[in-house]
Amino acid sequence: MTSFKKSFVKPFAHTTEQYTVEDSYWKKLTSPVLVKEFGPIDYVHFSQKLPYHFAVSCSARVQVYNPVTKVVTKNINKFKEAAYGASFRADGQLLCAGGEESIVRLFEVNTKSMLRQFKGHKAAVHRTFFTRDGLHIASFSDDKNVSLWDIASQHISGHYEGYHTDYIRAGCVSPVSSNIVVSGGYDKNINVFDSRTKSVSMSVNHEAPVESLMFLPSGSLLISAGGTEVRIWDVLAGKLLAKLTQNHKTVTALCMAKNGSAIVTASLDKHVKIYNVSSFQLSHDITYPSPVLSIDISRDDKTIVAGTVDGIVNITKRDTTLKHNSENKKRLARSEAIVHSDGINMTVPVMQPDQMAKFDIALRKFNYSQALDLVLIHAIAFKKPHVTVFVFDELCRRNGLVQAISNRNQKQLAFLLNFIVRYIGVRKLSKTLTHVASTIIDCYWDIFDSCTFEVRALLIKLHSVVENEILLTKRLLAIDGLVKMLLISSEVVPDITETQKSMKSILKNS
Known part of the structure; x- marks a missing residue:
């Protein structure tokens, strides 16, 4: 009696891209921990020092979370109105923040005590950053001005006024120079200021209100986000290098990952996209349940924190354990057997029985x-x-x-x-x-x-x-007929023109 030949089901061709190393890297995400806050999450920023605490600016307070326990360790509530743009200094000891009160505040993280208040702006300050040397704070305000504050003397060391005609909601500082500050406004302009010359060294137009700015670690490339586009600028040449147009709603935040080799963008379309710096190609996409206002990733890439418009802090850990490796080893052990012969270990594949559906x-x-x-x-x-x-x-x-x-x-x-x-x-x-x-x-x-x-x-x-x-098929057949008529007419027209040319030449000769 002949054996029954099992069926061969031909699957559909896959239209998606192949599984890449980036997918393997970013798909090791555990279930997120969701923390409800009292309002939209304005800004998230990670400390650069272990254990990589992160600060969340929301409502009238700044909260510092522990990424391991995912609970609040410090609650800074010295604000009467909304707090904006809290960021750590490189050593993780100090934290600066702006706010609706137009005051820039400086805090010591461990004691939560307020060390300085910098007063001078006339409108809300949405972004504040420490310069590379840690001795100054750059602030970006809705009064259309950019200021540099000296921490020791508590005075303004640099003030840039009249370069923007609308609110300044984005800014950043150079990672290689303490003198370079960049501002992005709702007037679509991006200005690079140099404190040594007290002037603008580069000015470009993003063609949309600028929501976020970020330098790559080399300091020569600037990333700007605004509207549905992310643009990469060469700061030295002052020209546009590339555009990232994968989003269909406003891009709200930028951050770096994988030691500066990946650009991470967050958008109101609920997507967080990760791009490869070397090719500027999309390498991975993470979808969130709500529009994302802010995002940051810890220096070791183990924790991803996203803040949404509905006041949810979404904390996701990337699984870096050897679980996947152990599973692969077990799978390999099941499929192979080790035969010991004369002191020599030989790996022989185990023949699996032909399974039938x-x-x-x-x-x-x-x-x-x-x-x-x-x-x-x-x-x-x-x-x-x-x-x-x-x-x-x-x-x-x-x-x-x-x-x-x-x-x-x-x-x-x-x-x-x-x-x-x-x-x-x-x-x-x-x-x-x-x-x-x-x-x-x-x-x-x-x-x-x-x-x-x-x-x-x-x-x-x-x-x-x-x-x-049936109706769609009829319409497609009609369109097919029209296309064929156009193709036939396009083939006939050259012949007519050639005939006309030959007739004209005959008439001239006659």
Whole structure:
């Protein structure tokens, strides 16, 4: 007796990109911890020193979280109105923040005590940063001014006024020079200030209100975010290098990852996108349940914190344990056996038995109804529809389709009709499913009047879907005819012009 040849189900071609190293790196994310705050999360900033605490600016306070326990360790509430843009100094000991009160405040993180208040702005200060030497604070305000504050003397060491005509909501400082400060305003302009010359060394137009600015670690490339675009600028040459246009809503925040080799962007379209610095190509995408206002990633890439418009602090850890490696080793151990021969270890692959699908076993026993039941479960029908359609094809080939479809209860019939309604419009499946739908109508024609409301509704929906597909096909055929006419006319026109030219030459010669 010959053995039964198991079915070969040809899967659909995958249109998605191949699984990359970046996907493997960023998909090791654990379930997020969600912390509810009292308002939208304005800004998130990580300390550069272990254990990489992060500060969250929200409502009228700044809270410092522990990334391990994910609880608040310091609560700085010295603000009467909203606090904005709290950021750590490089040593993690000091923290500066702006606010709606137009005052720049300096805090000691461990004691939560306020060390300095810098007064001089006339409107809200949305972003504050320590310069590279840690001796000055750069502040960016809605009064359209940029100021540099000397921490020791508590006086202004640099003031830039008249360079912007609208609110300044974005800014950054150079990672390689204590004298370079960059501001981005809602007037779409980006200005690079040099405190040594007290003037603007570079000015470019982002062509959209600027929401965030960031230098790459080298200090020669500047990243700006505004509108739906992220732009990369060469600071030395003062020209645009690239545009990242993957978002369809405003990009609100920028940060770095992987030791400066990845650019991370957050947007109101609920997506956080990660780009490779070397190619500026999108390498990974993380989706959040709400629009993202702020984001930052710890220096070791183990913690990702995103703040959303609905006041949720989303804390996600990246799993860096050897769990995946151990799983791979176990999988390899199951597939291989070690044979000891004369003191030599030889790895021999274990021959796995040829597994047969459950529906193949049912088809082998000519149990067509059971074979159809096995591929009409939700996990197969709506996740691997090509497998279900393959069984339909096999049943048609065996003349067993009527036997498999007949004598089904109302629930099974509704599930079958739901599957056909969903996939009858798919080009690769439509031919088989049209035949199956016709067979169902022939088998159950006499009992449709007594069927449940759900079955009758699905039949009406099936009728509507088929009519829409017919109408679409007619329109496509009409368009195809028009295109062919245009192609034919485009081929004829050159011949006519050549004929006209030859006739003109004949007339001239005559």
